[in-house]
Amino acid sequence: MRHENGKIVKFGIIKKDSQSSARLGMLNTAHGPVQTPVFMPVGTAGAVKGITPQHLNETGAVIILANTYHLLLRPGVDCVERLGGLHKLMAWDKPILTDSGGYQVFSLSSLAKINDDHVEFGSHIDGAKIKLSPETATQIQNRLGADIIMCLDQCTPFPCDEPQLKTAVERTINWAKRCKQTHTNANQMLFGIVQGGINHELRTSCAGELMKLDFDGYALGGLGVGEGHDNMITTVAHTNQLLPQDKPRYLMGVGTPADIIAAVKAGVDMFDCVLPTRNGRNAYAFTQNGPLRLRNSTHTCDINPIEQDCDCYCCRNFGRGSLRHFFNINEMLGPILVSLHNIRFYQRLMAKIRQMLEKNEFADWAQENLKRYTDYFSG
Amino acid sequence: MRHENGKIVKFGIIKKDSQSSARLGMLNTAHGPVQTPVFMPVGTAGAVKGITPQHLNETGAVIILANTYHLLLRPGVDCVERLGGLHKLMAWDKPILTDSGGYQVFSLSSLAKINDDHVEFGSHIDGAKIKLSPETATQIQNRLGADIIMCLDQCTPFPCDEPQLKTAVERTINWAKRCKQTHTNANQMLFGIVQGGINHELRTSCAGELMKLDFDGYALGGLGVGEGHDNMITTVAHTNQLLPQDKPRYLMGVGTPADIIAAVKAGVDMFDCVLPTRNGRNAYAFTQNGPLRLRNSTHTCDINPIEQDCDCYCCRNFGRGSLRHFFNINEMLGPILVSLHNIRFYQRLMAKIRQMLEKNEFADWAQENLKRYTDYFSG
Numbered sequence: 001m002r003h004e005n006g007k008i009v010k011f012g013i014i015k016k017d018s019q020s021s022a023r024l025g026m027l028n029t030a031h032g033p034v035q036t037p038v039f040m041p042v043g044t045a046g047a048v049k050g051i052t053p054q055h056l057n058e059t060g061a062v063i064i065l066a067n068t069y070h071l072l073l074r075p076g077v078d079c080v081e082r083l084g085g086l087h088k089l090m091a092w093d094k095p096i097l098t099d100s101g102g103y104q105v106f107s108l109s110s111l112a113k114i115n116d117d118h119v120e121f122g123s124h125i126d127g128a129k130i131k132l133s134p135e136t137a138t139q140i141q142n143r144l145g146a147d148i149i150m151c152l153d154q155c156t157p158f159p160c161d162e163p164q165l166k167t168a169v170e171r172t173i174n175w176a177k178r179c180k181q182t183h184t185n186a187n188q189m190l191f192g193i194v195q196g197g198i199n200h201e202l203r204t205s206c207a208g209e210l211m212k213l214d215f216d217g218y219a220l221g222g223l224g225v226g227e228g229h230d231n232m233i234t235t236v237a238h239t240n241q242l243l244p245q246d247k248p249r250y251l252m253g254v255g256t257p258a259d260i261i262a263a264v265k266a267g268v269d270m271f272d273c274v275l276p277t278r279n280g281r282n283a284y285a286f287t288q289n290g291p292l293r294l295r296n297s298t299h300t301c302d303i304n305p306i307e308q309d310c311d312c313y314c315c316r317n318f319g320r321g322s323l324r325h326f327f328n329i330n331e332m333l334g335p336i337l338v339s340l341h342n343i344r345f346y347q348r349l350m351a352k353i354r355q356m357l358e359k360n361e362f363a364d365w366a367q368e369n370l371k372r373y374t375d376y377f378s379g
Numbered sequence: 380m381r382h383e384n385g386k387i388v389k390f391g392i393i394k395k396d397s398q399s400s401a402r403l404g405m406l407n408t409a410h411g412p413v414q415t416p417v418f419m420p421v422g423t424a425g426a427v428k429g430i431t432p433q434h435l436n437e438t439g440a441v442i443i444l445a446n447t448y449h450l451l452l453r454p455g456v457d458c459v460e461r462l463g464g465l466h467k468l469m470a471w472d473k474p475i476l477t478d479s480g481g482y483q484v485f486s487l488s489s490l491a492k493i494n495d496d497h498v499e500f501g502s503h504i505d506g507a508k509i510k511l512s513p514e515t516a517t518q519i520q521n522r523l524g525a526d527i528i529m530c531l532d533q534c535t536p537f538p539c540d541e542p543q544l545k546t547a548v549e550r551t552i553n554w555a556k557r558c559k560q561t562h563t564n565a566n567q568m569l570f571g572i573v574q575g576g577i578n579h580e581l582r583t584s585c586a587g588e589l590m591k592l593d594f595d596g597y598a599l600g601g602l603g604v605g606e607g608h609d610n611m612i613t614t615v616a617h618t619n620q621l622l623p624q625d626k627p628r629y630l631m632g633v634g635t636p637a638d639i640i641a642a643v644k645a646g647v648d649m650f651d652c653v654l655p656t657r658n659g660r661n662a663y664a665f666t667q668n669g670p671l672r673l674r675n676s677t678h679t680c681d682i683n684p685i686e687q688d689c690d691c692y693c694c695r696n697f698g699r700g701s702l703r704h705f706f707n708i709n710e711m712l713g714p715i716l717v718s719l720h721n722i723r724f725y726q727r728l729m730a731k732i733r734q735m736l737e738k739n740e741f742a743d744w745a746q747e748n749l750k751r752y753t754d755y756f757s758g
Contacts, residue, residue: 055431078680328454
């Protein structure tokens with residue numbers, strides 16, 4: 001942790017790119033430092049699916065994300081607390097970020113009813129009625145004990161008409177105030193979430209209001225929901241120029257390698273996405289030369305690793321033929337090993353981005369790779 | 380490898396127990412030495428389900444088993460060969476034993492038709508007709524490349540009438556001759572399999588005929604199929620006193636901790652069984668104080684590891700509450716971690732047996748623990 005006048009600096013910029021809004025930074029959490037730009041693998045309900053913390057650690061992942069919504073339903077907050085908190089539950093002693101549950105309430109649960117006070121929804125598991133307010137969402141996250149927690153926000157779908165978008169932004173701002181007031185755990189950073197769809201005016205007003213509340217960081221929510229890469233990046237760039245330089249910026253739920261490169265260029269510091277793990281479970285491997293679909297019969301007798309120069313556990317030990325065989329017989333090692341490779345692919349991508357920023361070579365690298373990865377992984 | 384008069388000693392007895400038929404030994408394979416008595420985790424189709432070789436290695440497992448029947452169906456022998464052999468497929472550079480496929484033909488496939496020449500059966504996957512003869516079973520295993528391979532035998536169910544048992548024994552002996560004649564890979568040991576159900580006379584004649592063929596080791600097949608612990612151990616003891624002292628003895632597919640202790644006492648050196656992994660996948664954990672069923676709600680908020688003094692990866696990192704949660708949400712880490720613990724439990728059991736033999740304390744220890752484990756894990 002770096003200190004300034006005796007005060008812990010939660011986030012510091014190490015270097016700014018001269019040709020873009022990209023920044024190299026350092027986030028100091030209660031469970032250790034995080035170099036940014038950073039990618040957080042998703043450990044939805046307390047586990048990055050199929051990946052032991054030992055293997056996860058070896059991918060270079062430092063901070064991981066868990067979903068408040070899932071943990072609230074199972075095993076429940078009381079249980080997590082009695083088990084010693086989220087870090088103990090997951091056996092992960094490095095930083096964790098929890099989302100607020102807002103996104104999942106709208107995407108997973110049935111019959112979500114929202115008013116200015118709270119959202120009420122049916123569990124996607126058993127339909128049980130659950131209420132989440134800015135206060136309870138914050139208290140729950142205080143108790144789960146992640147290093148970074150998120151305000152409860154109202155997510156909007158894409159497309160979304162302006163009145164609905166406006167109501168969601170107003171509610172998100174009000175709720176952010178209530179979250180900030182409720183937040184008591186000094187070991188946790190609290191991030192505000194900017195909403196407003198791809199409406200720049202609404203993003204401006206939302207960012208402005210949240211900044212008055214002085215959050216530890218700012219997230220960009222409601223993106224990567226169907227608006228497309230260009231709309232997303234334009235909105236990100238617009239919003240980031242409004243946000244304070246000295247606070248981390250987190251683009252939630254994004255994205256493909258090209259999305260990440262473009263968003264870093266536009267000034268984003270943090271990312272999370274299910275792509276490496278979800279695709280990994282479906283035999284889809286990311287490589288620097290495009291995707292490999294490992295169920296494809298062309299891999300049957302292929303002794304080559306997924307990527308020749310990859311240093312992940314999977315590539316150091318298994319050929320494509322073995323992996324195809326594992327998927328073919330529904331052996332867990334298939335999903336496990338390809339998820340591991342994909343997480344390592346994302347971690348190597350972020351390490352490369354940080355290295356390029358360090359060496360002042362990011363702009364050229366980004367231009368070249370943005371194009372390449374857009375062609376490869378257009379979604 | 381130990382040498383005697385310039386010849387590699389494939390198996391050596393280090394110490395014989397003075398109060399029982401138990402032996403402490405060393406098996407020298409092409410992929411390294413194996414201390415016996417040894418337990419081999421089962422990697423059916425080229426993977427110990429859900430367990431990376433890195434984690435498997437950390438359990439202390441040295442030699443693992445793979446099933447010829449499964450590998451023959453998928454990915455096929457040509458494919459395994461083109462992938463560089465079974466060790467490469469599995470990313471396991473320590474010893475491997477393959478069974479001959481005989482047992483699975485009778486237990487898994489439909490419409491198995493047997494005659495003196497071969498067995499023909501329908502694949503349990505797509506019904507495809509496949510022929511397996513002593514010659515092809517041996518050639519297939521030669522090509523798979525395991526360190527120890529098994530003769531094709533005819534397994535009998537329990538109970539089984541004497542004429543059927545007798546035919547099976549005769550066929551097993553004839554087939555063993557043909558396997559021995561066919562076997563060409565000098566890097567592989569070939570084991571004969573003694574059949575005969577719980578009929579001591581048939582076991583005697585089968586063992587006698589096989590011994591004339593001078594195999595690298597002798598397996599006891601057709602046990603642990605419903606005859607019960609006492610019948611099994613009586614048959615094992617009877618057969619072992621006939622088998623040569625200087626060759627390893629392998630009790631196939633067995634068993635519970637009590638089965639293993641009793642069989643070691645009766646002179647068995649090698650074991651394999653799906654219990655630790657299959658039970659692990661079903662949330663059943665072996666402990667020195669009896670089984671834990673981790674789906675049980677009593678574990679919900681329990682921060683204790685499965686076993687307090689266990690040094691496995693699971694117990695060093697996860698509490699019972701986390702494990703129960705993983706099973707509850709169908710997270711792969713549940714099956715993975717409890718399988719890992721159970722494999723380590725079996726490896727520690729074998730290490731303890733070897734230690735007790737080394738210290739001349741096996742007999743007392745066996746008596747005490749045989750009783751205890753019989754009470755705990757009666758099946």
